[in-house]
Amino acid sequence: xxxxxxxxxxxxxxxxxxxxxxxxxxxxxxxxxxxxxxxxxxxxxxxxxxxxxxxxxxxxxxxxxxxxxxxxxxxxxxxxxxxxxxxxxxxxxxxxxxxxxxxxxxxxxxxxxxxxxxxxxxxxxxxxxxxxxxxxxxxxxxxxxxxxxxxxxxxxxxxxxxxxxxxxxxxxxxxxxxxxxxxxxxxxxxxxxxxxxxxxxxxxxxxxxxxxxxxxxxxxxxxxxxxxxxxxxxxxxxxxxxxxxxxxxxxxxxxxxxxxxxxxxxxxxxxxxxxxxxxxxxxxxxxxxxxxxxxxxxxxxxxxxxxxxxxxxxxxxxxxxxxxxxxxxxxxxxxxxxxxxxxxxxxxxxxxxxxxxxxxxxxxxxxxxxxxxxxxxxxxxxxxxxxxxxxxxxxxxxxxxxxxxxxxxxxxxxxxxxxxxxxxxxxxxxxxxxxxxxxxxxxxxxxxxxxxxxxxxxxxxxxxxxxxxxxxxxxxxxxxxxxxxxxxxxxxxxxxxxxxxxxxxxxxxxxxxxxxxxxxxxxxxxxxxxxxxxxxxxxxxxxxxxxxxxxxxxxxxxxxxxxxxxxxxxxxxxx
Amino acid sequence: xxxxxxxxxxxxxxxxxxxxxxxxxxxxxxxxxxxxxxxxxxxxxxxxxxxxxxxxxxxxxxxxxxxxxxxxxxxxxxxxxxxxxxxxxxxxxxxxxxxxxxxxxxxxxxxxxxxxxxxxxxxxxxxxxxxxxxxxxxxxxxxxxxxxxxxxxxxxxxxxxxxxxxxxxxxxxxxxxxxxxxxxxxxxxxxxxxxxxxxxxxxxxxxxxxxxxxxxxxxxxxxxxxxxxxxxxxxxxxxxxxxxxxxxxxxxxxxxxxxxxxxxxxxxxxxxxxxxxxxxxxxx
Numbered sequence: 109x110x111x112x113x114x115x116x117x118x119x120x121x122x123x124x125x126x127x128x129x130x131x132x133x134x135x136x137x138x139x140x141x142x143x144x145x146x147x148x149x150x151x152x153x154x155x156x157x158x159x160x161x162x163x164x165x166x167x168x169x170x171x172x173x174x175x176x177x178x179x180x181x182x183x184x185x186x187x188x189x190x191x192x193x194x195x196x197x198x199x200x201x202x203x204x205x206x207x208x209x210x211x212x213x214x215x216x217x218x219x220x221x222x223x224x225x226x227x228x229x230x231x232x233x234x235x236x237x238x239x240x241x242x243x244x245x246x247x248x249x250x251x252x253x254x255x256x257x258x259x260x261x262x263x264x265x266x267x268x269x270x271x272x273x274x275x276x277x278x279x280x281x282x283x284x285x286x287x288x289x290x291x292x293x294x295x296x297x298x299x300x301x302x303x304x305x306x307x308x309x310x311x312x313x314x315x316x317x318x319x320x321x322x323x324x325x326x327x328x329x330x331x332x333x334x335x336x337x338x339x340x341x342x343x344x345x346x347x348x349x350x351x352x353x354x355x356x357x358x359x360x361x362x363x364x365x366x367x368x369x370x371x372x373x374x375x376x377x378x379x380x381x382x383x384x385x386x387x388x389x390x391x392x393x394x395x396x397x398x399x400x401x402x403x404x405x406x407x408x409x410x411x412x413x414x415x416x417x418x419x420x421x422x423x424x425x426x427x428x429x430x431x432x433x434x435x436x437x438x439x440x441x442x443x444x445x446x447x448x449x450x451x452x453x454x455x456x457x458x459x460x461x462x463x464x465x466x467x468x469x470x471x472x473x474x475x476x477x478x479x480x481x482x483x484x485x486x487x488x489x490x491x492x493x494x495x496x497x498x499x500x501x502x503x504x505x506x507x508x509x510x511x512x513x514x515x516x517x518x519x520x521x522x523x524x525x526x527x528x529x530x531x532x533x534x535x536x537x538x539x540x541x542x543x544x545x546x547x548x549x550x551x552x553x554x555x556x557x558x559x560x561x562x563x564x565x566x567x568x569x570x571x572x573x574x575x576x577x578x579x580x581x582x583x584x585x586x587x588x589x590x591x592x593x594x595x596x597x598x599x600x601x602x603x604x605x606x607x608x609x610x611x612x613x614x615x616x617x618x619x620x621x622x623x624x625x626x627x628x629x630x631x632x633x634x635x636x637x638x639x640x641x642x643x644x645x646x647x648x649x650x651x652x653x654x655x656x657x658x659x660x661x662x663x664x665x666x667x668x669x670x671x672x673x674x675x676x677x678x679x680x681x682x683x
Numbered sequence: 684x685x686x687x688x689x690x691x692x693x694x695x696x697x698x699x700x701x702x703x704x705x706x707x708x709x710x711x712x713x714x715x716x717x718x719x720x721x722x723x724x725x726x727x728x729x730x731x732x733x734x735x736x737x738x739x740x741x742x743x744x745x746x747x748x749x750x751x752x753x754x755x756x757x758x759x760x761x762x763x764x765x766x767x768x769x770x771x772x773x774x775x776x777x778x779x780x781x782x783x784x785x786x787x788x789x790x791x792x793x794x795x796x797x798x799x800x801x802x803x804x805x806x807x808x809x810x811x812x813x814x815x816x817x818x819x820x821x822x823x824x825x826x827x828x829x830x831x832x833x834x835x836x837x838x839x840x841x842x843x844x845x846x847x848x849x850x851x852x853x854x855x856x857x858x859x860x861x862x863x864x865x866x867x868x869x870x871x872x873x874x875x876x877x878x879x880x881x882x883x884x885x886x887x888x889x890x891x892x893x894x895x896x897x898x899x900x901x902x903x904x905x906x907x908x909x910x911x912x913x914x915x916x917x918x919x920x921x922x923x924x925x926x927x928x929x930x931x932x933x934x935x936x937x938x939x940x941x942x943x944x945x946x947x948x949x950x951x952x953x954x955x956x957x958x959x960x961x962x963x964x965x966x967x
Binding site: 303304305306307311315318319320321322323324326343345346347348349350352354355356358359360362363364365366367368369370371372373374388389392396482483485488490522523524527528529530531532533534535541542543 | 721722723725727730735737738741742743744745746747748751753754755756757758759760761762763765766783784786787791941942943944948949950951952954955956957958959960962963966967
């Protein structure tokens with residue numbers, strides 16, 4: 109990694125952080141950089157202190173870093189809060205507008221408001237002035253930023269586009285004429301421009317659902333899961349998807365179970381609080397053997413918790429939610445690419461095993477923007493596992509929805525199909541689906557359902573090993589922590605250490621044999637989780653009898669950075 | 684031609700003399716009269732004595748959770764709107780546990796026929812007050828008598844502009860049959876609240892009690908689309924209890940708002956996954 113630059117924009121909600129941040133992130137991607145962008149925001153529409161952070165590099169990056177090179181301060185608090193993060197960097201601020209108490213040599217005043225008024229006749233163009241200034245400080249060409257803004261303001265007409273471009277040029281030129289450090293922060297854009305996507309985890313999950321042929325989505329809005337619902341809704345007309353905002357999460361999951369029962373590929377999206385309301389229907393999905401995909405995007409709980417922050421605190425909840433014992437499946441993507449492919453895989457597993465399948469993300473993965481290779485939609489298959497009309501017509505016996513079979517999976521027909529009757533019941537039931545409370549039947553049906561879990565376990569792939577398989581220290585992680593953990597492995601190995609990462613995306617049923625084969629080889633294991641009690645580590649112990657040596661846990665609402673993990677490893681004297 | 688035998692005969696777990704038998708008979712008769720074959724019919728139900736009903740006739744069945752008959756019924760109707768979808772529920776199931784779904788399903792207006800076995804008591808849990816139990820009714824739990832205001836399902840539905848609001852009586856099967864037929868034929872959500880004597884736990888609202896009070900609302904000059912009049916009528920309760928269709932407002936059903944359903948049932952729709960590449964291009 110020759111280039112690694114971190115830009116932070118700080119300000120209040122409503123100041124256009126996201127617009128500025130997005131335009132810059134897109135520009136850097138266009139320049140050919142690898143980009144990682146993340147937002148830190150409070151649960152409010154106006155005010156508060158929020159940040160939009162963009163990291164750029166010439167090689168692949170999937171994590172944020174903590175030291176800041178360029179701070180664009182849109183309020184005084186940005187400087188108060190982030191001055192200490194500045195590593196020989198520069199603070200860009202309009203001192204005409206913002207009163208700065210701190211005295212720092214790093215401060216570089218740009219009269220953005222004045223420039224916007226003078227050049228464009230309106231202060232609203234000051235954000236575009238700031239974007240031009242950033243590009244100027246990095247000594248990049250203006251053209252990519254200008255084309256990004258042209259696309260962004262396409263609908264607003266030529267005049268607005270031109271004013272934004274004028275603002276960019278004025279900001280750029282101001283820096284060229286006035287910044288004393290010259291090209292101190294110059295980054296050369298990579299020669300090789302890869303055909304990469306700039307996409308958030310939530311957008312990737314939404315794309316995955318569309319690629320998987322989702323037909324019905326019912327959900328209740330809840331941060332940070334709402335992005336997926338919004339994304340599918342925005343494309344629903346093109347893809348013939350029905351999206352319904354349910355009155356509550358209870359209705360949402362029950363509604364998709366009805367739709368799935370009648371044959372539509374169905375999903376819901378929620379976060380922990382909403383999922384709490386869904387637990388009853390989770391058991392219903394399992395006992396009625398109705399396929400369902402639940403996109404569970406975590407945030408710190410309990411109750412309302414920290415609505416806009418991140419945590420991996422709901423694994424245990426998803427594993428054990430609802431009364432009784434029944435099969436379920438949990439997948440946890442680590443990158444947007446995995447969000448896309450695992451979402452599609454979730455639908456196939458749900459249809460094949462007729463069980464609820466979770467795709468567990470979190471606020472960090474959901475809202476962060478990543479550059480990644482183009483998704484290959486042709487790799488996605490749609491496997492419905494439904495009986496055909498001719499199979500049904502050829503059958504001599506009356507259709508049994510819960511027919512006992514060696515692998516526990518009963519061939520599935522849809523209501524009204526080829527004249528058959530399909531009966532689903534939340535009570536314990538016989539093979540036809542009618543209530544049956546006899547002990548013999550109970551054992552047969554319970555065993556039938558649980559059998560599916562063991563058959564599925566055989567299908568679950570091994571965790572991914574990043575780095576030398578024989579390394580002396582193994583980091584263990586699941587889901588969204590892939591990026592920072594992989595980077596820690598690279599950093600430490602560059603420094604001569606011997607470290608690898610074992611990363612899990614297929615969480616439950618845990619592929620026990622693969623897991624034991626890989627992890628029993630590890631000399632020393634550190635499980636890194638975004639929660640306070642090491643929930644995944646506990647799962648490894650209970651399911652695979654793997655004892656993790658040490659833990660690195662973070663539960664302050666923030667995601668991991670490589671620096672945080674390395675500092676914790678040093679503190680625990682494992683490196 | 685569909686006949687009564689197509690719907691089968693089953694042993695039930697209901698008490699002898701229960702009002703549910705009349706409702707079951709009326710539902711079967713209505714489906715036969717409308718020539719709907721069992722495989723075209725889906726009955727969604729919740730939990731309660733009422734919700735066992737789909738197990739006692741041949742039909743597609745989704746016997747889900749307590750209070751939750753309406754959401755799966757709505758989902759199934761969206762997935763396959765060619766099905767005749769009934770939601771069979773009770774006063775506890777629909778007006779208590781599932782109250783929120785009732786409100787919002789009325790707003791949504793899917794083409795579903797709701798049949799609410801309203802016996803003003805909890806039967807399955809053996810005799811506690813329900814949301815429609817009368818003031819003063821003593822039970823094992825309401826030992827001083829019910830003092831919470833009873834819920835008036837018809838007034839509530841009319842206030843929400845439910846597209847079809849009616850009341851039947853389990854003791855008058857021919858009348859109830861006709862009511863259910865009209866409710867099924869109605870495009871949109873139709874509420875059939877059925878007065879249903881509970882012979883085991885409700886010693887107040889008996890067959891005799893109801894029979895002495897009920898009368899047919901149908902009279903010259905009663906306009907089905909007069910919401911205010913319907914609301915006024917729905918408040919009548921006591922010495923005289925009106926039966927029949929109170930209110931009808933023809934309006935587009937939930938499914939009619941969904942364009943993709945015009946070309947056929949959603950579950951048969953072949954996903955346009957080839958368009959995903961176009962979306963992916965937008966991220967490049």
